[in-house]
Amino acid sequence: MSVKTHLPVGHEAIRDKGLIRAHKYLILRRLSQTFFLSLFLLGPWFGIWWVKGNLSGSLTFEVLPLTDPFILLQGMVAGHWPEMTALIGALIVAAVYALIGGRMYCSWVCPINAVTDTAAWAHRRLDLPKGWQPKKNTRYFVMAMVLVVSALSGAVAWELVNPISMLHRGLIFGVGFAWTFVVAVFLFDLFVARRGWCSHICPVGAFYGLLGNRSLLRVSAEKRAACDDCMDCFAVCPEIHVITPALRGKDEDTPLILSPDCTNCGRCIDVCSVDVFHFTNRFDDTPAPGRVRARPKQTRKIGEAA
Structure with a gap:
């Protein structure tokens, strides 16, 4: 098991992609949640029904x-x-x-x-x-x-x-x-x-x-060969078990995250400094090459960092 690091989760993504891109989907989610909640509060607060x-x-x-x-x-x-x-x-x-x-x-x-x-x-x-x-x-x-x-x-x-x-x-x-x-x-x-x-x-x-068991929108780990084992995606994912089959799969295994437990929150996309993940559809049959292990960065244990 890799050693634990005290670097903040997403540190490499912020360094490589910038603060906004490393939090893009988190920001969009907060805006979406605020938007829907505000619609319901317009009436009671401002009389706009x-x-x-x-x-x-x-x-x-x-x-x-x-x-x-x-x-x-x-x-x-x-x-x-x-x-x-x-x-x-x-x-x-x-x-x-x-x-x-x-x-x-x-x-x-x-x-x-x-x-x-x-x-x-x-x-x-x-x-x-x-x-x-x-x-x-x-x-x-x-x-x-x-x-x-x-x-x-x-x-x-x-x-x-x-x-x-x-x-x-x-x-x-x-x-x-x-x-x-x-x-x-x-x-x-x-x-x-x-x-x-x-x-x-x-x-x-x-x-x-x-x-949403058979929903169209899915996250794919299409570039899983580039994974450097930083473990940040596991640290931020609310349902960490959905990542493993797509990210650690064999060449013949789909890189799509097909579990209905996935919330499509996009945080794995945000925090990945090497852009392993992206949104796609469940019919995307783009093959994902097997993992070629590069020299790993400092990594963190799944159970300790999440």
């Missing part, structure tokens, strides 16, 4: 309905048949994420992602142990339990504790109990389980991962 509702369900310009399909599913198993506008809204959202990647919702839209990313950054800076790591299938168990509780209670169970909705309420109504859930997620990721919430617990991420 272009969009009514929140990420669970909304109506844009009194014309376009959008519904979270996971919320719709909970309502249906709870015994509440939705109106046609809600069904149409759910179909629109489901079709979009089925095409571009379900977990893009997690990294490009969900405002809690900024909270968990901050916790992950603080975790690295404080050099904390990774802590308890729930099993990979835990979030699917939580998703199933949410549906069971919804069916038994006759209510949309997840909305009672959903930190996404709580963050929205907290921003509208100010300091209150809703912020407790948001702070709890941050502390959980910081001290209990590194990347624990989004990667292991959240049922919304589990649902959208299933929704």
Whole structure:
């Protein structure tokens, strides 16, 4: 195993590509998350009701309905048949994420992602142990339990504790109990389980991962032969297991990251100083040459740096 370095994650990328390019997709994601959140806050804050509702369900310009399909599913198993506008809204959202990647919702839209990313950054800076790591299938168990509780209670169970909705309420109504859930997620990721919430617990991420299982947009490690084992991509990836098959694969193995767990966040592209990764589509059959080991740079252990 390679030795651990105390150089900041992405140090080589910043040096070789510049500060902006080394954070391009991170910046775009924050702008995207801020944009969507701002649309919902324009009404309560400024009386500009272009969009009514929140990420669970909304109506844009009194014309376009959008519904979270996971919320719709909970309502249906709870015994509440939705109106046609809600069904149409759910179909629109489901079709979009089925095409571009379900977990893009997690990294490009969900405002809690900024909270968990901050916790992950603080975790690295404080050099904390990774802590308890729930099993990979835990979030699917939580998703199933949410549906069971919804069916038994006759209510949309997840909305009672959903930190996404709580963050929205907290921003509208100010300091209150809703912020407790948001702070709890941050502390959980910081001290209990590194990347624990989004990667292991959240049922919304589990649902959208299933929704985008065959999505078109993918990340490819097409230039994996140039990899110098700096390990920065593993350090920043919220789902590090998705990288290995594409990056460490044999000549005949696809360089595409095909796992539905991939959030298409683009951070592996940002921090790679030798541009191994790029966005493409799932039908990209460009062969990736086998790895030719160059003299490695200082590297960091996966478990210690992430």
